[in-house]
Amino acid sequence: MKDKNTFADLKTREKKARQDVITDAAERVFAVKPFSKVSIRDIAREAGISHASIYRYFPDQQSLFVEAFIRGAREIVQFLADMIRNSEKGDIEKVSEAYLTYLIMNDQYFRMMTHFMLDGTLSAELIEKLNAAERQIFDQFDILFRKMKKREPVRPLSHAFFAALNGVLITFRNYPGRSKDAVRQHMLKIAKVIATKFLAE
Amino acid sequence: MKDKNTFADLKTREKKARQDVITDAAERVFAVKPFSKVSIRDIAREAGISHASIYRYFPDQQSLFVEAFIRGAREIVQFLADMIRNSEKGDIEKVSEAYLTYLIMNDQYFRMMTHFMLDGTLSAELIEKLNAAERQIFDQFDILFRKMKKREPVRPLSHAFFAALNGVLITFRNYPGRSKDAVRQHMLKIAKVIATKFLAE
DNA sequence: TGTACATCAGTGAACGCGCGTTCACTGATGTAC
DNA sequence: TGTACATCAGTGAACGCGCGTTCACTGATGTAC
Numbered sequence: 212m213k214d215k216n217t218f219a220d221l222k223t224r225e226k227k228a229r230q231d232v233i234t235d236a237a238e239r240v241f242a243v244k245p246f247s248k249v250s251i252r253d254i255a256r257e258a259g260i261s262h263a264s265i266y267r268y269f270p271d272q273q274s275l276f277v278e279a280f281i282r283g284a285r286e287i288v289q290f291l292a293d294m295i296r297n298s299e300k301g302d303i304e305k306v307s308e309a310y311l312t313y314l315i316m317n318d319q320y321f322r323m324m325t326h327f328m329l330d331g332t333l334s335a336e337l338i339e340k341l342n343a344a345e346r347q348i349f350d351q352f353d354i355l356f357r358k359m360k361k362r363e364p365v366r367p368l369s370h371a372f373f374a375a376l377n378g379v380l381i382t383f384r385n386y387p388g389r390s391k392d393a394v395r396q397h398m399l400k401i402a403k404v405i406a407t408k409f410l411a412e
Numbered sequence: 413m414k415d416k417n418t419f420a421d422l423k424t425r426e427k428k429a430r431q432d433v434i435t436d437a438a439e440r441v442f443a444v445k446p447f448s449k450v451s452i453r454d455i456a457r458e459a460g461i462s463h464a465s466i467y468r469y470f471p472d473q474q475s476l477f478v479e480a481f482i483r484g485a486r487e488i489v490q491f492l493a494d495m496i497r498n499s500e501k502g503d504i505e506k507v508s509e510a511y512l513t514y515l516i517m518n519d520q521y522f523r524m525m526t527h528f529m530l531d532g533t534l535s536a537e538l539i540e541k542l543n544a545a546e547r548q549i550f551d552q553f554d555i556l557f558r559k560m561k562k563r564e565p566v567r568p569l570s571h572a573f574f575a576a577l578n579g580v581l582i583t584f585r586n587y588p589g590r591s592k593d594a595v596r597q598h599m600l601k602i603a604k605v606i607a608t609k610f611l612a613e
Numbered sequence: 614t615g616t617a618c619a620t621c622a623g624t625g626a627a628c629g630c631g632c633g634t635t636c637a638c639t640g641a642t643g644t645a646c
Numbered sequence: 647t648g649t650a651c652a653t654c655a656g657t658g659a660a661c662g663c664g665c666g667t668t669c670a671c672t673g674a675t676g677t678a679c
Contacts, residue, residue, distance in 0.1 A: 229622090245532050247448050250665065261624045263668080272666065325530060328582050329523070331446050338588040345583070370583075371605040375572075378579025381529050382546070382571075387539040404572040408609035430655090451632060462657045464635080473633065619677075628668075635661075644652075 230268045230278075233258050237279045242319040246326040251275075277337060280327055283320040284344035287313075291351045301358025304406045307376060311402050314380055315395050321380055348373055359410075368409065375405050431469045431479075434459050438480045443520040447527040452476075478538060481528055484521035485545035488514075492552045502559025505607045508577060512603050515581055516596050522581055549574055560611075569610065576606050 236258035240249050251272055255262035269275040294309050295301075314321040327333065327341050352369035361368060379402050386394045437459035441450050452473055456463035470476040495510050496502075515522040528534065528542050553570035562569060580603050587595045 251667085252665080262666090263625075264623055266667070267622060322530070325526075325582060328586055329526060329530075330586075333586060335588065338586050341586060342588050367602060367605050370602045371576075371580075371609075374579035374583040374602060375576035375606060376579065377583050378575035378577065379572075381526060381582065382575040382578050385529055385531075385534060385539050385542060387536065387543050401568060401571045401575060404568050405576060405609075408572075408606075408612070411609070411612050452634085453632080463633090464658075465656055467634070468655060615679100617678090620675085622672105622674090624670100624672080626669085626671105628666105630665085632663085632665095633661105636659085637657100638659105639655105639657080641655090642653085645650090646648100 226268070233260075233265060233268055233275065234278050234282060237275060238282065238319060241279060241323060242317075246322055249276075273337075277340065280323045281340065281344070283317075283323045284347075286317070287320055287324070288344065288347045288351065291348060295351050295355050295358075298355070298358065301355050301360075303355060303359060303372075303409055304403060306355055307372075307402050307406045308399055311376060311380065311398055312395070315398065325377070325381060345373075372405070372409055376402060379405070427469070434461075434466060434469055434476065435479050435483060438476060439483065439520060442480060442524060443518075447523055450477075474538075478541065481524045482541065482545070484518075484524045485548075487518070488521055488525070489545065489548045489552065492549060496552050496556050496559075499556070499559065502556050502561075504556060504560060504573075504610055505604060507556055508573075508603050508607045509600055512577060512581065512599055513596070516599065526578070526582060546574075573606070573610055577603060580606070 233254065237249070237254045240253050240257050244253065251265055252262045254275070255265055258265075265275065269278070290313050291306075291310060294306050298306055324344075327337070333341070349366065349369040352372055353365045356365040356368045356372075379398050383394060383398050383401065386397060389397070434455065438450070438455045441454045441458050445454065452466055453463045455476070456466055459466075466476065470479070491514050492507075492511060495507050499507055525545075528538070534542070550567065550570040553573055554566045557566040557569045557573075580599050584595060584599050584602065587598060590598070
């Protein structure tokens, strides 16, 4: 009985591990292709398996995409939490610079997030998942603003600041005739303008 | 000779008019469907013509989409310019509220704009058109900030404020379990938080 | 230890679909004489 | 005024493609006796 359970557990873990291999591959493809052009076949090729195999691990394409997105969201929250925990006095300029840099370097996370934000055909369940992720991000910014000793309610500040940083990432990503680095510099400059505004009491 | 020219002119104008019929139809379809799901066949159906006919007026799908986008951008700039011209002392809260409301009501313009901002496969020419439109928007915000007697350089403020408003529109559009009106209210509230920050010197 | 059977991951081929685009044709209108 | 011809907007049918998904099969591994 004990053995049987262990064997079953092992099997479950193996299944999970194979799912992860596919999700890893998906993430790599998303890093390289626009979200809407990524196909099941692309991901299978990246994972080195037949595209039919994917259906042993995910019921359909949407489920796989959502899995990849959730992982991405976890990464973002994780990074932000680490950043803010280490910021003693709540240095909003440093935090926003690091956050932006992280999302520029991991563009696929940002593209996945905005894709889901903009998609008008999301199921209620998926919208809830998206918002759960957003709430976790807001929670982190709440902590930051509390460290800054804001007297006004922090939640609206978090909403506003998170939205503003998203806007910077979207608005300047296709700046023409500029190197990736010049674009990054410009984003950081504009983010600093915004962060400064949020400094003042 | 004179007659011939007039006839030719007439023909050109008629051709332009028919192009406009198609672009109108496209705009209506974009108002109702996510950008990436709009097909040539959809637009033809909306315009009441055969889908093959579209190719008499546009060389390919991308050209038609770009035409629709340019029209949308013109509308946005037009609206913003009117708004700011009528704002005597540069009331940033009113302007941002009106701008947001306009883009919420005309969601297709906003979706088209963000679609092109996010698309990684744009031709250099198209990126330039997108940026030309953005520059016109920045110009308008420049005027607003000058009316507000800002002593700092206005251009970075315009960049920051425009980006922040975009961010608000993207971040809260899929707020779950809320009516369209509640979402609008929330966007306006967060935009006001941001506008207030931009008030202070 | 050997044999018959069950399970199930993995697969190549196929299905059905919608898409952008092209083609060959029609028919209305204008032009030349 | 009548006739032969040119132009060209409009079209239904077709092409070729890539997609998500399903199917029928293989072959490796574990199980029962």
